[in-house]
Amino acid sequence: MPRDDTLTGIESHVADTDRLETHYLETATPNGVAEADGTVVFIHGNVSSSRFFEDVMTDLPSGYHAIAPDLRGYGDSEAKGVDATNGLGDFEGDLRALFSELDLADPLTLVGWSNGGGVAMRYAIDNPDAVANLVLVNPLSPYGFGGTRDEEGTPCFDDYAGSGGGLGNEEFVAGLAERDRGEEGQSSPRKVLRTFYVDPSYVFDEEREESYLTGMLDTVTGDENYPGDATESENWPGVAPGENGVNNAISPKYCSLEEITDIDPEEKPPVLWIRGDSDQIVSNESVFDVGTLGRMGQIPDWPGEDVFPPQPMVDQTRAVLEDYADSGGEFEEVVFGNTGHAPHVEVPGDFRDELEGVLEG
Secondary structure, three states, rough: OOOOOOOOEEEEEEEEEHHHHHEEEEOOOOHHHHHOOOEEEEEEEOOOOOHHHHHHHHOEEEEEEEEEOOOOOOOOOOOOOOOOHOOHHHHHHHHHHHHOOOOOOOOOOEEEOOHHHHHHHHHHHHHHHHEEEEEEEOOOOOOOOOOOOOOOOOOOOOOOOOOOOHHHHHHHHHHOOOOOOOOOOOOHHHHHHHHHHHHOOOOOOHHHHHHHHHHHHHHHEEEOOEEEEEOOOOOOEEEEEOOEEEHHHHHOOOOOOHHHOOOOOOOOOOEEEEEEEEOOEEEOOOOHHHOHHHHOOOOOOOOOOOOOOOOOHHHHHHHHHHHHOOOOOEEEEEEOOOOOOOOOHHOOHHHHHHHHHHHHH
């Protein structure tokens, strides 16, 4: 169902495509969508929803049309399961069906945050002529999340142990399932929002925090969605990816986005890579990566730096984007200081300025 609690200037709709009942937020334009200067699509990350983009959507440059869909199993969209063996393909296919249903004119500017950055890259790989600009905000590494050891994305183990659905924090997942809005516990959804989604020094507006927390709690949990299923492994830490759910879809076993470098040079969209310098979720030493946690002593029997180091997520992204540029594309890296995993929430003015530069460039 459409929402009735959106910010002024934001409309809530549901589109029934042949793949998914997709909820999305939308801004109106002065002359209507058909005459807009262009369409900007905001794609949210894991355990979040379109709610995280409402504020920045209201400040979009005059004349632009913006939409922010909820991906399957998130927000107010249909709770269909995720086939992880297709990588991020389910999400990309859902977007393609939505854009067709809404009759959006190509090319689009895609703004992908975290896992949404991976979905945006997948969409650009499969539909390069339909993408005008690619804005990646603290994006998922092109080699997925967890279980790789170097800039080339080499897996630590052949079965990709150390990545996938078996590594979700049980207390956090339970908090989502129970829609816990409390402040107790280090892994409660509210605590995770305040501590890891942003720089810990950031102070939320009370009303906006409640909306963001709702966006997290609207995540569907279980083996088919978040975090997904798992298989046992003889390799450390004892679990490897299953075949269902979002955390398996972003495992390097199934998630392959370095193919972005293979887009024809004439079709490569310019890339703006925005990240916060204090991001704890997507970084070279992510505290959500078992390599980092093993090194810290949080997971026992860590096999050591030579076998399972922290995944160099930022270095991997930079290396792939440098290859992207060497093969005919272009990219710019912008780093915001004292900013965590959500620059569009923490420094919306700076974020808007960078986005305006892309749209006007």
